[in-house]
Amino acid sequence: MRLFDFALAPNPRRVRMFLAEKSVEIPLVQINTRERAQFDESFVAINPLSMVPVLELDDGTCIAESVAICRYIEELHPEPPLMGTDAKDKAIVEMWNRRVEFMGYAPASEVVRNALPMFEDRGLSGMPGGVPQIPALVERGKQSLGRFFALLHRQLADNSFVAGEAFTIADITAFVTIEFAKRADVEVPERGTENVVRWHAEIASRPSAAA
DSSP states (O other): EEEEEEEHHHHHHHHHHHHHHOOOOOOOEOOOOOGGGSSSHHHHOOOOOOOOOOEETSSSSSEEEEHHHHHHHHHHHSSSSSSSSSHHHHHHHHHHHHHHHHIIIIIHHHHHHHSSSSGGBBSSSTSSSOOOOOHHHHHHHHHHHHHHHHHHHHTTTTSSSBBSSSOHHHHHHHHHHHHHHHGEEEOOSSSSHHHHHHHHHHHHHHHGGGG
């Protein structure tokens, strides 16, 4: 089993944090997306969408998409549970992870993809080129991130973690989202989102944050 990864990409980081929390080690194969290695024929044969991460199993099966990879690892290594325990808890974790993806990660990607010069012809991930940036999406993405920070602030007022009282994949996704947004100089405001600032500092102190 091996994980196709890129150390600077946010989605692979989600998987690495998940693995670190599980104390699971998988050999990494670096695919340098800044040098467009994801478009090499050898990698396209592994993932036609030309995106990392991808988990290749010993039988040759390739599993792409961060949450799908994490789900597979969760089934193999259920402790500590990072995707919920019983039916209700699993649903709540899934709900919050999806909210973070839609309301946080997607806007962060929108800002980064349309603001950074390195993506000037790749406004969409998985595309080799020819997709121009849309400056208007930067401002819309920043506004969406503001609403996302406010949502997290409210949720964390009465909860230690994003999906309740246990650390889960929802915290990993939210933490990586905030770190990702920093690449476009979008930071969590220090005033009005104190709960997010507190939570972020706690997650950053976990060993998995360095994965």
